[in-house]
């Protein structure tokens with residue numbers, strides 16, 4: 001019997017597995033994909049996430065590879081309306097690290113395999129699970145072949161569309177937003193350097209973030225989901241709203257997306273614990289989803305280690321669940337504020353909103369508070 005079976009080799013599952021393996025527990029990670037993901041989707045690693053990753057010795061390497069965002073600007077119709085400086089954040093990470101999710105996952109995967117070369121079982125799909133008095137069975141399927149893992153505990157980290165969460169009968173609250181976006185990574189042709197820039201324009205927001213390798217991420221709010229969008233379309237939207245020229249031929253990724261938030265009623269389900277997007281999917285506009293999942297793992301593993309060593313951690317697990325659900329609710333609200341700010345506005349409303357932002361941004365107290373909210377520095 002294994003100590004822990006982890007379902008899902010995304011950032012949440014891999015990080016939990018690395019933390020457990022480091023403490024000498026036996027772990028298997030079941031992953032349905034045959035190849036690691038290559039999409040750059042989550043590009044923001046926030047200070048508490050970076051600090052947590054230090055525990056498995058990957059934070060420093062990622063920091064070397066990524067771009068440190070120390071400043072942000074809000075612009076509108078050619079003017080800078082607010083600036084945000086992250087230098088007030090505590091050391092050692094007074095910045096948000098911009099790095100594609102595929103690199104974060106690769107670093108975690110390498111760490112897991114260095115600790116146990118056979119820890120990742122892929123491609124293998126977990127199809128259901130059965131809980132017993134002292135163990136947990138995760139049933140799997142691969143090319144018509146059935147199998148199962150028996151473990152003392154299971155970590156469910158199979159993402160927003162979690163099948164195992166459903167199979168355990170855990171209820172979810174789902175909210176679909178009307179907002180849609182078009183996102184792409186292109187060669188950086190701006191002079192923004194390592195700054196994040198929010199263009200709050202009449203036709204809707206255009207977000208712009210630096211990436212390693214001379215790339216820049218652009219995210220534009222769209223009127224509807226642009227399922228047949230081309231890189232040319234995103235380049236045109238960026239040019240129309242911001243005046244920035246983006247070369248469509250240099251795109252390395254293009255993704256139209258709509259936005260939803262899904263919250264599982266429970267994370268602590270006895271011998272199974274749900275973490276990451278499987279527990280709380282939030283809008284990518286805000287960029288805090290991946291760090292939330294990493295912090296779920298970082299805070300869960302010490303409790304799980306106690307349970308594996310025979311301690312009664314039931315009360316602590318319940319309070320862990322409450323804290324993590326509170327953290328997810330806070331990140332969800334932050335994302336909702338960001339989405340509201342990015343919606344199209346008529347000229348008078350736009351002027352009023354920009355004037356308010358400019359006034360508020362003159363207060364150091366407020367900008368330092370906003371910097372902590374944006375970077376999740378209030379979370380642990």
Ligand SMILES: Cc1cc2nc3c(=O)[nH]c(=O)nc-3n(C[C@H](O)[C@H](O)[C@H](O)COP(=O)(O)OP(=O)(O)OC[C@H]3O[C@@H](n4cnc5c(N)ncnc54)[C@H](O)[C@@H]3O)c2cc1C
Nearest residue numbers: 008010011012032042043126159276277284287288289290
């Ligand atoms: C467009 C976009 C942009 C984003 N930008 C940001 C950002 O800037 N910052 C940020 O923090 N977050 C961002 N996010 C969110 C971030 O990508 C997720 O929060 C993060 O990937 C969640 O990690 P996870 O490990 O919980 O789940 P996932 O990354 O979804 O991993 C789940 C894993 O489980 C596997 N799996 C699923 N079902 C099974 C099964 N039955 N059996 C076996 N394996 C299974 C999947 O193949 C996958 O590998 C963004 C998301 C999107 C879509």
